[in-house]
Amino acid sequence: MSEYHGTRTLVIAAFRRDRVRIAVWVGAITFMVFVSASGVKQLFPTQADLDTAAAASTNPAIIAFNGPPQALDTLGGQVAFQIGSPGLVLCALMAILMVGRLTRGEEESGRLELVRSLPVGRRAPVAAAAIVVGTMGVVLGALVGLALVSQSLGPRGSLSFGLGYMMITLVFMAVTLVTAQISENVRVVYGSSGCVLGAAFVLRAFGDVRGSVLSWFSPIGWMQHARPFAGERWWPFLLGLAATAGLLAVARSMLDHRDLDAGLFAPKPGRPRAGRFLGGPVALDMRLQRGSVLGWAFGLTVTGVAYGSISNSIESFVQDNPTLSDLFTGGGAGSLIDAYLATSTRVSALIGAGFAVQSMLRLRSEEVAMRADPVLAAAVSRTRWALGHLVTTVLGSIVVLGATGLSLGVSAALVTNDRTLVLGLTGAALAYAPAVWVLVGFALALSGLAPRWTGASWAILMTALVVTFLGPVLSLPRWAFDLSPFEHVPLLPAADLALLPLLVLGGISVALAAIGVVGLRRRDIG
Amino acid sequence: MTTAIAIRGLVKNYGRTRALDGLDLEVSTGEVHGFLGPNGAGKTTAIRVLLGLLRADSGDVHLLGGDPWADAVALHRRLAYVPGDVNLWPKLTGGEIIDLLARLRGSTDRRRRDELVDRFELDPSKKARTYSKGNRQKVGLVAALASDAELLVLDEPTSGLDPLMEAEFQRCIDEATSAGRTVLLSSHILAEVESLCDRVSIIRSGRTVQSGTLDDLRHLTHTTVSARTVRPAVLDDIEGVHDVVVDGTHVAFTVDPAGLDEALLRLTAAHVEALTCHPPTLEEIFLHLYGEEPLHDPSTE
Numbered sequence: 172m173s174e175y176h177g178t179r180t181l182v183i184a185a186f187r188r189d190r191v192r193i194a195v196w197v198g199a200i201t202f203m204v205f206v207s208a209s210g211v212k213q214l215f216p217t218q219a220d221l222d223t224a225a226a227a228s229t230n231p232a233i234i235a236f237n238g239p240p241q242a243l244d245t246l247g248g249q250v251a252f253q254i255g256s257p258g259l260v261l262c263a264l265m266a267i268l269m270v271g272r273l274t275r276g277e278e279e280s281g282r283l284e285l286v287r288s289l290p291v292g293r294r295a296p297v298a299a300a301a302i303v304v305g306t307m308g309v310v311l312g313a314l315v316g317l318a319l320v321s322q323s324l325g326p327r328g329s330l331s332f333g334l335g336y337m338m339i340t341l342v343f344m345a346v347t348l349v350t351a352q353i354s355e356n357v358r359v360v361y362g363s364s365g366c367v368l369g370a371a372f373v374l375r376a377f378g379d380v381r382g383s384v385l386s387w388f389s390p391i392g393w394m395q396h397a398r399p400f401a402g403e404r405w406w407p408f409l410l411g412l413a414a415t416a417g418l419l420a421v422a423r424s425m426l427d428h429r430d431l432d433a434g435l436f437a438p439k440p441g442r443p444r445a446g447r448f449l450g451g452p453v454a455l456d457m458r459l460q461r462g463s464v465l466g467w468a469f470g471l472t473v474t475g476v477a478y479g480s481i482s483n484s485i486e487s488f489v490q491d492n493p494t495l496s497d498l499f500t501g502g503g504a505g506s507l508i509d510a511y512l513a514t515s516t517r518v519s520a521l522i523g524a525g526f527a528v529q530s531m532l533r534l535r536s537e538e539v540a541m542r543a544d545p546v547l548a549a550a551v552s553r554t555r556w557a558l559g560h561l562v563t564t565v566l567g568s569i570v571v572l573g574a575t576g577l578s579l580g581v582s583a584a585l586v587t588n589d590r591t592l593v594l595g596l597t598g599a600a601l602a603y604a605p606a607v608w609v610l611v612g613f614a615l616a617l618s619g620l621a622p623r624w625t626g627a628s629w630a631i632l633m634t635a636l637v638v639t640f641l642g643p644v645l646s647l648p649r650w651a652f653d654l655s656p657f658e659h660v661p662l663l664p665a666a667d668l669a670l671l672p673l674l675v676l677g678g679i680s681v682a683l684a685a686i687g688v689v690g691l692r693r694r695d696i697g
Numbered sequence: 698m699t700t701a702i703a704i705r706g707l708v709k710n711y712g713r714t715r716a717l718d719g720l721d722l723e724v725s726t727g728e729v730h731g732f733l734g735p736n737g738a739g740k741t742t743a744i745r746v747l748l749g750l751l752r753a754d755s756g757d758v759h760l761l762g763g764d765p766w767a768d769a770v771a772l773h774r775r776l777a778y779v780p781g782d783v784n785l786w787p788k789l790t791g792g793e794i795i796d797l798l799a800r801l802r803g804s805t806d807r808r809r810r811d812e813l814v815d816r817f818e819l820d821p822s823k824k825a826r827t828y829s830k831g832n833r834q835k836v837g838l839v840a841a842l843a844s845d846a847e848l849l850v851l852d853e854p855t856s857g858l859d860p861l862m863e864a865e866f867q868r869c870i871d872e873a874t875s876a877g878r879t880v881l882l883s884s885h886i887l888a889e890v891e892s893l894c895d896r897v898s899i900i901r902s903g904r905t906v907q908s909g910t911l912d913d914l915r916h917l918t919h920t921t922v923s924a925r926t927v928r929p930a931v932l933d934d935i936e937g938v939h940d941v942v943v944d945g946t947h948v949a950f951t952v953d954p955a956g957l958d959e960a961l962l963r964l965t966a967a968h969v970e971a972l973t974c975h976p977p978t979l980e981e982i983f984l985h986l987y988g989e990e991p992l993h994d995p996s997t998e
Contacts, residue, residue: 355826356787356826438823438824438826438827440790440822440823441789441790441792441793441822441823441824442790442792442793442822443790443792443821443822444792444793444796444821445792445793445794445795445796445797445800446793449793449796449797449800450797450800450801451800451801452801455786455797458788458789459786459788459789462788540784541780541782541784542784542785542786544748544750544778544780544784545778545780545783545784545798545837545840546801547748547749547750547769547773548748548750548773548776548778549773549798549801549802549803550770550771550773550774550801550802550803551770551773551801552769552770693752694752695750695751695752696745696750696751697745697750697751
């Protein structure tokens with residue numbers, strides 16, 4: 172067991188160092204479940220309300236986002252349907268970010284080398300990360316189950332729901348332990364695990380809408396097919412356990428066969444001279460962000476294709492259920508598809524905003540890493556340096572949004588034979604650019620005025636996500652919706668194009684960016 | 698003689714901590730100026746003010762005749778900087794970074810760049826992520842030395858270099874000075890300082906404690922004397938004589954320049970049979986100046 176020597180100490184050290192981060196993750200997800208469950212209860216006070224909701228929720232558009240409709244005429248079934256899917260994604264993100272940080276992040280920073288020079292076994296740091304994140308999963312599952320029980324939901328369903336959250340955490344912990352062995356760069360680890368998560372979500376969406384076996388290839392699907400509050404099945408959790416065990420064995424074998432600091436592939440030599448293009452702050456940042464832009468564009472293209480290709484299911488669904496289509500469209504089939512595509516576009520734009528925030532915050536992370544110094548010590552003004560990052564972020568967000576809209580439009584056009592959707596949805600996605608840029612401007616303003624608080628940029632994006640995903644369930648007041656810039660963008664193609672809100676959003680983002688640059692010019696660097 | 702750098706009374710606070718507390722520094726054009734002091738004395742802070750990365754709280758700072766905060770871009774075309782810890786973009790190769798930095802400054806001398814890459818035995822096709830500490834320093838050094846900058850600002854530039862590369866660095870600095878360039882060199886390597894620097898400034902706790910040529914500094918500190926005399930010499934009462942150890946007719950002591958003449962007169966009066974006398978080593982000077990005790994400097998008393 173000498174390979175695991177020191178694991179205990181490393182586990183304690185990790186819990187101590189990341190105690191706030193761990194508490195926030197576990198606490199926030201538990202809180203979200205608790206609040207949403209009580210929101211669902213208030214939203215559907217009578218059985219009649221539940222019955223109406225159950226009828227409305229068999230809409231494939233909603234199924235694509237939320238999961239299979241199971242026992243929707245019960246409170247438990249509604250809770251699992253409304254918050255199951257976003258919660259499972261959050262648990263997976265928690266596992267990915269925590270494992271990446273504790274393993275490859277430590278290794279890349281050089282701290283692991285120091286640790287491994289002590290009497291610490293080769294597998295101990297990785298085992299410690301698995302124990303820490305596994306414990307988070309178990310505790311989170313238990314707390315989430317208790318939160319549902321406290322809302323007087325059935326104990327069996329609550330147990331199943333909690334087990335689902337625990338198991339998805341364990342699966343993505345194991346996925347990330349594998350990706351952390353493959354790449355020497357922690358950003359690539361986050362990206363590749365994120366791709367696995369995206370694929371799991373898309374497979375699930377496909378499978379649930381089509382009622383096909385595809386959902387069974389997705390870990391998220393397993394948790395939903397355990398049917399919490401809808402006649403629980405326990406054996407799907409065994410799939411999760413088996414996947415976790417298998418991936419852990421793969422990670423262990425990779426770990427045993429590689430050197431410290433190395434990935435699975437040896438780094439290739441690069442160019443001994445800079446290309447003609449690499450000559451200024453814009454070119455530098457574009458070069459550094461190239462992989463990130465392509466990765467985000469690829470991920471959102473896959474999502475767009477997935478959402479677009481099921482848009483015809485809505486058409487057939489409406490044809491089969493004329494009463495229902497009248498119930499919540501009040502019009503023809505076209506407007507239902509449009510409403511679905513508009514929602515898909517907004518969700519994709521929100522995800523794409525993650526690229527933009529991360530990209531703009533690189534201004535600050537470059538400064539913290541002392542890589543701003545060589546640029547600013549050359550003949551580059553702070554304005555030019557900041558604009559380099561801003562231009563890259565703006566162009567990158569256009570690429571990412573354009574890829575989203577184009578892929579959604581092309582796939583929707585193919586299945587519905589409506590060619591106008593290609594341009595229409597590309598435009599609809601690009602209409603979110605000013606909303607995304609407000610977040611970019613905010614990130615730049617913080618970088619200039621309050622560099623220690625740049626993390627707050629993510630808070631606005633989180634707010635926007637909560638408002639869009641959970642606002643209706645939580646019955647949030649109007650002003651809460653107004654806080655999110657995304658709620659001011661017209662829901663194209665379902666709504667008409669209104670230019671004024673876009674211009675206002677654009678103006679706000681320019682003003683925020685200008686404030687940021689002025690602040691940056693006046694403060695100390697470093 | 699014109700001045701490349703003139704700092705008077707520079708103060709810089711970080712919150713409540715005073716990093717620079719009335720620093721003075723004067724570097725003449727064409728000289729290699731050593732910038733020395735214990736860790737945490739404020740050398741890097743002062744250099745970051747010179748680069749316009751930090752704003753001075755008070756004091757006068759002139760760099761190449763301009764204001765380093767207001768005229769940063771124009772001044773940076775004329776200087777090159779190497780930090781003590783060269784942080785590079787892990788995805789780019791060393792060669793790409795060298796070329797990028799040259800283009801950001803606005804001047805490229807390709808032949809000189811290639812020559813320096815060879816002399817420092819740097820593999821420019823490797824990703825920066827894979828470079829060791831010494832190789833990262835080489836990237837910074839090649840980028841700075843390949844430029845035609847008239848001022849080189851070097852903050853512990855040779856940390857992590859092996860002795861062969863250290864010697865190569867010293868040759869490069871010699872070439873730079875014969876080309877008329879000015880160098881501000883912060884360093885802890887005494888041999889490097891001794892062989893390269895025309896003048897040095899020593900700072901402690903954000904203040905300049907001494908400035909001058911190495912000979913000036915030697916002059917300010919004790920000379921160590923050891924002598925054998927026919928009759929015992931009495932030296933204790935002389936002003937400026939310290940650490941007297943008498944062993945029969947053998948006497949050893951240290952003496953300030955002010956007491957040297959009187960001490961020698963007393964020894965001669967006691968009939969000298971043997972005498973050794975050596976100036977302080979550089980190490981002794983620095984230990985003395987870096988240390989807590991105040992300096993015995995007759996000129997400031």
